[in-house]
Amino acid sequence: MVGMTVVERHAGPWTRAQLDALPDDGRRYELLDGMLVVTPAPTRRHQLVVSRLMGSLLKASPESLRVFTSPVDVATPEGSVFQPDVIVVRAEDSDTTSWCRRVGAGVTTSIPSSSS
Numbered sequence: 001m002v003g004m005t006v007v008e009r010h011a012g013p014w015t016r017a018q019l020d021a022l023p024d025d026g027r028r029y030e031l032l033d034g035m036l037v038v039t040p041a042p043t044r045r046h047q048l049v050v051s052r053l054m055g056s057l058l059k060a061s062p063e064s065l066r067v068f069t070s071p072v073d074v075a076t077p078e079g080s081v082f083q084p085d086v087i088v089v090r091a092e093d094s095d096t097t098s099w100c101r102r103v104g105a106g107v108t109t110s111i112p113s114s115s116s
Contacts, residue, residue, distance in 0.1 A: 010036060019081055028071070031081040042085075050085045057088060066094040 013034025022029050028039040042050075050069055057067045070083045 013079075016075070016079065016081060028083050030083055031079065033078070033080060046085075053086055057086065061088065064091050065089070066091055068094075 014031050014036045016031065019029055019031050019036070026041045028041075030037045030039070054067055054069055061067055066089050068087050068089070070085050070087075072087060073081050073083060074087065075081045
């Protein structure tokens with residue numbers, strides 16, 4: 001059975017505090033314009049693509065850049081919070097607090113999957 005992405009109904013927009021209070025149950029929870037988007041755990045094929053992309057980026061990246069994979073939250077000033085599959089950030093911005101303040105500091109990508 002293939003999972004699917006679900007947008008959860010909620011009275012009013014979701015907040016970062018409500019997002020942070022959700023369980024760590026293997027699903028990906030993201031806030032997009034106040035809506036909670038729930039995605040099932042990725043497939044093995046999806047993870048293989050992510051790991052190959054990360055390996056290629058690690059080999060090609062200069063020392064001034066860091067490459068990370070999800071789960072890691074990236075927050076926009078407007079309140080959206082998403083988890084890209086791969087993120088490239090400057091070394092000086094490699095703590096998660098900076099990612100929340102500086103979304104434009106790096107490159108993010110999400111790999112399409114049959115479960116999303």
